[in-house]
Amino acid sequence: MPGNKVSKQKPCHHCKSRPASAPPDTSTIHYEKFWLYRHCSSVQQRDRQAQKAGQLFSGLLAMNVVFLGSAFISSMIFNHVAITLADVWILLSILKVLCLCWIIYYLLGTSRQPHAVLYRDSHAGPIWIRGSVLLFGSFSILLNVFQIGYSAILIQCKSRVEIVFPSIEIFFILTQAFFLWHHSKDCIQVQHNFTRCGLMLIIATNLLLWLLAVTNDTIHMEIESQLREVEQRFEGKAPFSHPYLCNETASCTCPNTTICKVFQKGYILLYPFNTEYCLVCCSVLYVMWKNVGRRISDHHVPHIKPKFKLQGVVFGPLLGTIAVIIGICVFMMYQIQATGSAPSRQVFIIYYSYYIVLLPLMSVGAVIGTIIHALEKKELDTLKNPTRSLDVILLMGAALGQIGMSYFSIVAIVATDPRDLLNSLILSHSVLLIFQNITQNVFIIDGLHRQPFMSPDKEEDMKEEQNHEAYDQRRVNMLELGQEIREVSLSYIHSYSHLSWKRRALREISFFLVLCNIILWVMPTFGAHPVFENGLEKSFYGYSTWFAIVNFGLPLGVFYRMHSVGGLLEVYITA
Helix, strand or coil: CHHHHHHCCCCCCCCCCCCCCCCCCHHHCCHHHCHHHHHHHHHHHHHHHHHHHHHHHHHHHHHHHHHHHHHHHHHHHHCCCCCCHHHHHHHHHHHHHHHHHHHHHHHHCHHHCCCCEEEECCCCCCHHHHHHHHHHHHHHHHHHHHHHHHHHHCHHHCCCHHHHHHHHHHHHHHHHHHHHHHHCCEEECCCHHHHHHHHHHHHHHHHHHHHHHHHHHHHHHHHHHHHHHHHHHHCCCCCCCCCCCCCCCCCCCCCCCHHHHHHHHHHHHHHHHHHHHHHHHHHHHHHHHHCCCCCCCHHHCCCCCCCCCCCCCCHHHHHHHHHHHHHHHHHHHHHHHHHHCCCCHHHHHHHHHHHHHHHHHHHHHHHHHHHHHHHHCCCECCCCCHHHHHHHHHHHHHHHHHHHHHHHHHHHHHHCCCCCHHHHHHHHHHHHHHHHHHHHHHHHHHHHCECCCCCHHHHHHHHHHHHHHHHHHHCCCHHHHHHHHHHHHHHHHHHHHHHHHHHHHHHHHHHHHHHHHHHHHHHHHCCCCHHHHCCHHHHHHCHHHHHHHHHHHHHHHHHHHHHHHHHHHHHHHHC
């Protein structure tokens, strides 16, 4: 009967009751023509369009700010008379004050509104990257303290801006670090456009601070090298010139006091951490920007989080520790000669030989790990994950720094004298470095897209928890539920017994690569720059050209090693 067919339909709580003259055959009804469906679809579509429009507008804001700041910094480099470093500092101080106002408003206003933070992204802001923000932020604060002290000692020949700018920088770093530590996982659900614009403004400001730090680090290294040449020529001690003050007069030099020397050496030692702090903050802020307005469903939330445990690994930590100890010895030998005079040819040979031995071991480990991933035939994690997408982009982008410098070195060596012992070592180092970056990226990216592995006990616990929730909601049969759990547990025990050696191998390889990347991060971060000091590429490309190549590639290489450590730890934990 027609009446019976209509009565079997599910009640619609959002619509009015249907009239008695409704069509009897429900199979011929096109549900997509219902007003409720059209209304819901249009709401979702408008929400997506508004999200894309907000991202586009905030992205354009950041792009214009970056272009304006880049124009100021470039003008300072090429025409330091019209645009001075003080002008750049004033522009960046204005941007930092605006960022501080927005952060304070977010902390006291936006995040405290009702239903502002309904979801939190469990993948965003892992402990290692938030710890990096605090670590590099602390070093950056100490760096600015040294700069303030150095400028205060030479106040008679320095501008007041050189004390005000680092003071604002300290307050900016403190506020930003607090903001990222507590709110990096937020998926804000109110004031979408204003939040996106504020986050993009902070990202643009950090990028400009990074660009200024890179260009001034170039000046710093150039002055150091020029002073070394003067010392070799005239056998006298040339006065140190601060990296921000390459055009200062000879009278504005550090007096021969202990406190001034401490400020000098501390500034030189801590300078690289400032560039890494800016890059790390940009990566965290970008994930927050992608999470604005994001709604996370239940299947995105992990029931059991894998934890870091140093179990079942022996050879990886052992080999990695040996590599770290030898690397520290090589680094100290190099630094002792580099700080005293020009490094000898023998030190360069030892330095590059260490890399030539270590890089193939890392490459072989990454290749074996990738093969094990392929043998597992485990399902990939295809869920939307802005953090993982950013990790992949950063790994691929940061690797271009070392890969680019390596290709420039290869061309310079092949065009000059590749048969010389030192040149052949540099050539081998460049080729192996390219191969190691590529193989490690493939291993990390493949591992990041794998589902976390859990032991049978944890899998059974998770199944029991999920099934218990399902029972409360749907009242399923408990006998069938227990039978399903037993079947899943038996199958997992069988697969675990066959895959245990693969998992152990993955953990060994990941831990070994973590320690190797740590020592390869420490050496260039704390001052070992043989790519410039060996003199080969510098003489081939010219002083200014090679400085530009090194100082855009070297910070990216340092950031790549640090970011690889985080990615490898994720691979280790999921294995």
